[in-house]
Amino acid sequence: MIENCTPAAGKTRVGAALGALGAALVLSACTASAPSAPIQTVPDRPVVGAPPTPATLPVELADRGYTPAFLEGEPDLVRVALLLPFSASSSAARNEAAQLLRAAELAVFERGGSNLVLLPKDTAGDPATARTAAQSAISDGADLIIGPLFQDAVAEAGRAARDAGVPMLSLSSSSAVAGDGVYQLSFPPDEEVRRVTEYVGALGATRFAFIGPASAYGQVTQAAYAETIEDLLGDFPLPETVMLEEPVSDEEDAETVMVERTFDTGLVASQFYDGGVSAMTEAAARLATVGVEELDPAQAAVMSGANWAPSPGSAFQVVLLPEGGDQLRMLAPVLLYQDIDPLLVKFVGTGQWLDNSLAREPALAHGYFAGPDPEARTRFEQVFEEYYGATPSRLAGLGYDAASLAALLAEGGYGADRLTGADGFVGVDGLFRFRADGTIERGLAVYTVRGGGFRVLDPAPERFGPAEMSDDDMSGADMMDKPVSEPAF
Secondary structure: OEEEOOOOOOOOHHHHHHEOOOOOOOEEEOOOOOOOOOOOOOOOOOOOOOOOOOOEOOOOOOOOOOOOHHHOOOOOOEEEEEEEOOOOOOHHHHHHHHHHHHHHHHHHHHHOOOOEEEEEEEOOOOHHHHHHHHHHHHHOOOOEEEOOOOHHHHHHHHHHHHHHOOOEEEOOOOHHHOEOOEEEOOOOHHHHHHHHHHHHHHOOOOEEEEEEEOOHHHHHHHHHHHHHHHHHHOOOOOOEEEEEEEEOOOOOOOOEEEEEEEEOOEEEEEEEEOOOHHHHHHHHHHHHOOOOOOOOHHHHHOOOHHHOOOOOOOOOOEEEOOOOHHHHHHHHHHHHHOOOOOOOOEEEEOHHHOOHHHOOOHHHOOOEEEEOOHHHHHHHHHHHHHHHOOOOOOOHHHHHHHHHHHHHHOOOOOOHHHHOOOOOEEEOOEEEEEOOOOOEEEOOEEEEEEOOEEEEEEOOOEOOOOOOOOOOOOEEEOOOOOOOOOOOO
16 A cells, blocks of 8 residues: 655655646647646547457568558558567567557547558567567658667667667666657666665765665665665765764663764765575675664664664764565564664665565564555556556556557657657656657655555646757657566566
8 A cells, every 4th residue: 555645845856946746648839948747648538449450460471661551541651660679489478468468559530630551570588589570660661669678688689679760668677778759767776776866865864874785786776775765965975074972881871971073974885795694694794894773772763764864973973775575584683683773773675575475574673665656547547447447567658658658759750859759758667758869757645665555745846957968959748657676577
């Protein structure tokens, strides 16, 4: 269960600049000084009735400049290719491809004009096949390419798309493959890390630590964490000197004296592990050597994570845990075992925390994480379930958003000036926009784990602030959200 418990004051720097947005797919124009109001184009309630007639051509299609019989004579035909791993060796990838195709068909059915057609192409989950699929789509006259799903496939298909000057909406979470006509429509973890780190920074935190997997995902989140902390505190944060009350002996009734202590600020420690609970325990032990603040039982009795504030006596006040599922259920208790107390040190994470199976994990209670606004996805899920009799996957919304964007922009084309509009889009997972370098900026909410569920501490923004774009990038658009329970591909 997700509740909204937004405080009347105390928004983060990002929250204050942006605000909170509803669920709609919107196309709008704006000026730099006054963003235009979004126009809702999603259904107000579920549409009931028979499933839509497929708005696609066969996956095997490879005829040059093909025009289906039912669109013969249609002026200004718009072809949108959909590159997905329909025949991948992984059943999970094949299922995801099917879900994305269904969602894209639903978007075209709801929004597409009579001159728009989808061209599905099979990448087989293979980079070389993905490049061939992109070349086939270009030969078929594709005006826009959606996909592929995996980073290596995007890299190969993107080369073909760039050579032909055809824009691509990548579904990979990797920012490395974006740019020069390839736009990242996904859930990059660095956006989630930045949002939650800025939130705790606004609460006064100045000392940060990291513990995470020695994987590509762990490296990306650590780098984003370090960059955000530098933005908050500067490249060379100054040490902090504080006066602390400390006992003069280890006895319970010992007198206390005021002691001056100096702490490093910024990212004071990063620990990686490669393996399960044993490797996590070793990494947590190394992290604890930085310094663990003791909390006596009397103090603990009057404290809760709900009223957390950065402790002046902690060597680090915040620790990022970029894990989800069973891995997170192992990692969080390991920190407690090493006396890293969440009453003093705030545990924070990524959208992988937005998983109902984690909501009752005691070690995560009152932790913070960033993720998409839950309200934005509701109508999409209802409509999808009415049509197809099944709940859409986490990533299916990307297929819906991409095809909706294709339909909304079809008349004016898919130029960079339209795709990188400053107002951005509101889609299935809330507010987003493409930066000039092709990466995605998402408007995210900040959540806390509380009472066996999730509560919104700071809502997702209603509008973006000024974009880091050229003065010519003045047009934008909006689209239609659910918890992140697994990493994006």
